[in-house]
Amino acid sequence: MKAIRCKDWGEPDDLVLDTLPDLVPGPGEAVVDVKAAGVNFPDVLTVQGKYQMRPDLPFTPGNEFAGTVRAVGPGVTAFAPGQAVIGFTRTGAFAEQALAPVDSLLAMPPGMDFDTAAAITLTYGTSYHAVADRGALQPGETMLVLGAAGGVGLAAIEIGKALGARVIAAASSDDKLAVCKAHGADELINYERQDLREAIRAATAGRGPDLIYDPVGGPYSEPALRSIAWRGRHLVVGFAAGEIPRLPWNLMLLKGASVVGVFWGDFTRKEPQAHAAAMQRLTDWMAEGTLRPLVSARYPLADTARALNDMAARKVVGKIVIQP
Numbered sequence: 001m002k003a004i005r006c007k008d009w010g011e012p013d014d015l016v017l018d019t020l021p022d023l024v025p026g027p028g029e030a031v032v033d034v035k036a037a038g039v040n041f042p043d044v045l046t047v048q049g050k051y052q053m054r055p056d057l058p059f060t061p062g063n064e065f066a067g068t069v070r071a072v073g074p075g076v077t078a079f080a081p082g083q084a085v086i087g088f089t090r091t092g093a094f095a096e097q098a099l100a101p102v103d104s105l106l107a108m109p110p111g112m113d114f115d116t117a118a119a120i121t122l123t124y125g126t127s128y129h130a131v132a133d134r135g136a137l138q139p140g141e142t143m144l145v146l147g148a149a150g151g152v153g154l155a156a157i158e159i160g161k162a163l164g165a166r167v168i169a170a171a172s173s174d175d176k177l178a179v180c181k182a183h184g185a186d187e188l189i190n191y192e193r194q195d196l197r198e199a200i201r202a203a204t205a206g207r208g209p210d211l212i213y214d215p216v217g218g219p220y221s222e223p224a225l226r227s228i229a230w231r232g233r234h235l236v237v238g239f240a241a242g243e244i245p246r247l248p249w250n251l252m253l254l255k256g257a258s259v260v261g262v263f264w265g266d267f268t269r270k271e272p273q274a275h276a277a278a279m280q281r282l283t284d285w286m287a288e289g290t291l292r293p294l295v296s297a298r299y300p301l302a303d304t305a306r307a308l309n310d311m312a313a314r315k316v317v318g319k320i321v322i323q324p
């Protein structure tokens with residue numbers, strides 16, 4: 001089977017397409033023929049060796065996939081060959097076959113296509129845990145989403161609307177903001193063109209957002225936090241801009257505000273029942289059309305490096321997938 005291999009820490013262009021032996025499932029495991037694998041920003045950081053989790057070299061990158069079960073290991077009864085599933089692994093999704101413990105697999109919801117199924121776990125899972133759980137967003141509150149046209153950002157907009165909030169989307173281009181509007185954003189801020197603090201003030205009549213969803217960090221976090229409403233919550237989701245902000249603590253004191261960490265991966269491991277309930281709610285919302293995941297581009301396995309480079313260069317809107 002063909003697989004993308006990371007043989008040393010470096011750039012996406014250093015990845016190679018290799019032929020490996022077919023995978024064999026052990027007890028409690030399944031091998032899945034991958035139809036589509038979702039690409040996420042942490043994939044870029046992982047091949048660069050900059051992510052908090054460093055796999056042993058060499059490895060196959062990619063966390064999330066959808067496909068059909070090819071074989072199950074001894075003792076597995078929950079899934080059978082031929083069944084369509086969604087999978088999530090630490091590594092191994094950018095390949096024709098992926099190996100996963102069966103307790104990390106979900107049956108693919110009826111009516112969902114493989115590309116969508118491969119693209120929802122990490123982004124919608126993270127944004128639901130962030131917005132509904134860590135951020136406790138209430139109906140009628142206002143949420144500001146930074147990097148709003150990206151994978152987790154677009155999911156956050158849709159989840160915020162589903163929870164009854166008013167959503168302000170902030171992104172770097174008018175084209176990206178048009179996508180945010182199509183996915184439910186009420187107000188738009190172009191932070192390349194507009195002063196972020198002034199634009200937030202104008203969009204909230206000076207009150208500020210109750211919740212800030214921040215997957216970007218860098219120069220955007222401090223002006224956003226300075227604009228937060230009384231008792232606001234600022235969600236620390238990621239640092240796509242590269243720099244981890246260092247914020248003055250007096251800002252939290254002055255607004256009675258909280259800065260709230262979000263670590264979805266450990267949430268799924270430490271609270272598997274809450275994670276399963278969240279995924280059920282998300283797939284129910286998708287089935288009824290409340291959430292509409294966007295897969296904006298598809299790449300063959302051999303073009304995985306191009307997909308990761310596009311993501312690092314801020315060219316991606318919504319989600320992109322690899323189709324082995």
Ligand SMILES: NC(=O)c1ccc[n+]([C@@H]2O[C@H](COP(=O)([O-])OP(=O)(O)OC[C@H]3O[C@@H](n4cnc5c(N)ncnc54)[C@H](OP(=O)(O)O)[C@@H]3O)[C@@H](O)[C@H]2O)c1
Nearest residue numbers: 041147150151152171172215237238239240241262263264
């Ligand atoms: N905490 C968690 O559990 C968790 C889970 C999943 C992901 N994350 C993190 O969330 C972040 C976003 O992930 P994603 O998969 O949604 O990525 P994505 O689709 O690439 O979105 C990130 C957005 O960040 C903005 N951005 C600003 N400066 C950037 C720069 N220098 N390079 C790249 N993007 C930049 C871009 O929007 P504009 O061009 O509009 O600014 C881009 O759309 C990543 O840092 C990731 O590690 C965290």
